[in-house]
Amino acid sequence: MSYQMQTITQTRLRSDHNTAGSFILWIPAGTTVTGVELFTAPSMLSSAALGVYQSVGDKWLKVTYNGQVGWVAYIHKGEVICKNFVEITEPIPPAAPTFPTSYTLTDPQGNKAEYVFVKLL
Numbered sequence: 299m300s301y302q303m304q305t306i307t308q309t310r311l312r313s314d315h316n317t318a319g320s321f322i323l324w325i326p327a328g329t330t331v332t333g334v335e336l337f338t339a340p341s342m343l344s345s346a347a348l349g350v351y352q353s354v355g356d357k358w359l360k361v362t363y364n365g366q367v368g369w370v371a372y373i374h375k376g377e378v379i380c381k382n383f384v385e386i387t388e389p390i391p392p393a394a395p396t397f398p399t400s401y402t403l404t405d406p407q408g409n410k411a412e413y414v415f416v417k418l419l
Contacts, residue, residue: 299334299386299387300332300333300385300386301332301333301334301336301359301384301385301386302330302331302332302383302386303331303359303370303372303380303381303382303383304328304330304331304380304381304382305328305331305370305379305380306378306379306380306381307327308324309324309325309327309329309370309379309380310322310323310324310325310370311324311325311361311363311366311368311369311370312368312369312370313368313369314369315337315339315352315356315358315360315369316339316343316351316352316356316358317351317352317371318343318351318352319368320404321402322366322368323363323366323368323401323402324402325363325370326398326399329363330382331359331361331363331370332386332393333359333360333361333370334360335359335360336357336358336359336372337357337358337359337360337369338355338356339352339353339354339355339356339357339358340354341354342354353374353375353376355373355376356371356374356375356376357371357372357373358370358371358372359372359380364395364396364398364401397418398415399414400412400413400414401413
């Protein structure tokens with residue numbers, strides 16, 4: 299079984315199923331993502347530094363986007379982040395590859411560099 303949803307606005311792909319998970323990359327608005335692992339938060343998680351970063355009932359989908367695996371919120375802190383959420387019982391054919399307009403890398407010291415694509419080769 300798999301799931302599919304569409305981003306409403308530019309959305310973060312994260313390393314974990316809450317906002318404390320590190321940022322991997324941006325997924326553009328209007329992008330359809332699919333995944334086979336759906337997480338529903340059983341409890342609230344918070345910290346003084348981060349505030350509330352997971353509420354009971356939050357839903358996150360583990361997806362692969364541009365070769366990167368991570369989590370995208372469907373519902374976060376009770377707010378719908380993606381739309382057109384569906385459960386798919388039939389196999390999904392592989393999606394055509396899409397290329398981002400840019401991506402950000404972070405080194406072990408926390409320095410960030412953004413790479414912007416000029417043209418596809």
